[in-house]
Amino acid sequence: MSVIDHSKIRELEHRNFRNDDFWKEIPGWSSVTRGEFADHKWQMKNSIRKVEQVEKILGPKLAKEHYQDILAGQKITPMNIRITPYIFALIDWSDPLNDPLRKQFLPMGSQFIKDHPYYKSDSLSEDEDSPVPMLTHRYPDKALFLPTTICPVYCSYCTRSRIIGGSTESIEKETYGANQKKWDDVFAYLQTKPMIEDIVISGGDAYMLTPKQILYIGQNLLKIPHIRRIRLATKGIAIFPQKILTDDDWFGAVKEIHKLGKAFGKQVVIHTHFSSPREITKWSQMAMDRIFQSGIIVRNQAVLQSGVNNHVDEMVLLTRQVGFMNVQPYYVYLHDMVPGCEHFRTTLREGVELEKAVRGTTAGFNTPTFVCDLPGGGGKRHVASYEYYDEENGISVWKAPHVKPGEFFTYFDPIHKLSPDAQERWKDAATQKAMIDEALKKVK
Ligand code: SF4
Known part of the structure; x- marks a missing residue:
């Protein structure tokens, strides 16, 4: 069965480009003119760099529990805040929890889940393949x-x-x-x-x-x-x-x-x-x-x-x-x-x-x-x-013949999307290793 929900795609929707004064919905920018909003210097100067600014600019538009959630997110996220007014004003602040732009640029504590056991801060090993800095x-x-x-x-x-x-x-x-x-x-x-x-x-x-x-x-x-x-x-x-x-x-x-x-x-x-x-x-x-x-x-x-x-x-x-x-x-x-x-x-x-x-x-x-x-x-x-x-346990095995000949690579699905039984298996380090070895054996 497909994991993708196919619903009706409106054929010409991609030609609609929003062109209203959407930033005026943000209390702190309600009097900002189109000319000001168009200016790159204004955008940079008014970028959001701190959680306190979020509260100040949104005023009563931001529910208390969402503000607390954003504060909690700052304790977990590895990224600092920097959001241009353009993006900030495009967020649907009546439903920030589900907004795709808020999710991408302003994390909330409640959204985080435990990292996968095989996550890495340099997942792509860029530093290993670095002959000179940068x-x-x-x-x-x-x-x-x-x-x-x-x-x-x-x-x-x-x-x-x-x-x-x-x-x-x-x-x-x-x-x-x-x-x-x-x-x-x-x-x-x-x-x-x-x-x-x-x-x-x-x-x-x-x-x-x-x-x-x-x-x-x-x-x-x-x-x-x-x-x-x-x-x-x-x-x-x-x-x-x-x-x-x-x-x-x-x-x-x-x-x-x-x-x-x-x-x-x-x-x-x-x-x-x-x-x-x-x-x-x-x-x-x-x-x-x-x-x-x-x-x-x-x-x-x-x-x-x-x-x-x-x-x-x-x-x-x-x-x-x-x-x-x-x-x-x-x-x-x-x-x-x-x-x-x-x-x-x-x-x-x-x-x-x-x-x-x-x-x-x-x-x-x-x-x-x-x-x-x-x-x-x-x-x-x-x-x-x-x-x-191995879709049941979320383990895929790959080769990269021209980049690293002879090596095998693994990518893992997020554990919370696996079946309850598979999630149980991932709780044990020895079982994790056995599942990965088993997957690698299939291609070696
Ligand atoms: S994804 Fe790109 S633009 Fe975004 S923080 Fe990372 S390097 Fe910067």
Whole structure:
């Protein structure tokens, strides 16, 4: 039986882009004009950084028990609070418990459940595959460059919660900002690796790099002869589209690098991160129009999250709506096995079924590939390409022949989604090991 609830998808819903003064529903911003709300400086200045601000801005709109729940969440979450007014005002404050945007950016204590016994703060082993600070080199022809660890929002589901966004009550982090000397070491390493053609500039978020830093990084990477493709990763378009529309210096720097890339016959693209159709409004469409008109390609990488987008209607709407804005849906990731995220994780089966449901609803080139980024550093694998799946106990076994030949990788479904008997089995460490050994035996 399908784990996906198929209900009626309204065919043209993806063409509706919200364009009302929705922020005026927030008591603290009821007199903010459209012009002010459109300004990237206003958005940054008024971003929510503390729980007390949530209470102040919402006033009587925030029920006492929800405020207490948010306070409790701060004691558990590995992420600090940073939310743009754009996203904050899109939250349905009459039902914050169930709101997909609140869930992603403002955790409540009541939502957390115990981490899986095999979670890891660096689930993808990025640090292990790091030859120089700020760089992960795992795939033969591709590397991940993390020039900063700050972002314009902090997402509760962040896979790099171990370093992103500063220490919290539950975790000490070595967050870092721009460091030109370390960036130069990265460029020096890349020069010695002629196989590398593709660089993802992530973090952290490219939105937080200054125009000067974008130019510095872009020019240095593009002048390395074997580097053919650069991807600037930013969640910005999804949570702060105003920056694209009003920060001409920042967007000018991105356009400059794109132009330089074209002159060298190289690609400079943006990868963004819409995870819920609720993040999308007319502002998103206007920002995308500006990017599209400049000739820059944008692709989307969503994270599959329970209660946010693990319903076929939401995933189809998201896929169609980003496609309509000229954003190419690229990946949907199964959630990584990182701390403080067990409530967000889905089973592998949900990922497989969702991919089946989404495929065929629009053109193939506009359909995302659902992947599992293998714990332990096996890289991204299509959700249906597992070697073995013990669905009863939530254990899947995978291979990554080109990334780590001969190795086996395991991904685990969240225990609370398994049968009561399986949940019992996971309580005992010796039984856990026996179940995993048994699954590995099937493919070895
Ligand atoms: S924007 Fe990306 S790196 Fe930053 S907190 Fe969100 S998921 Fe993590």
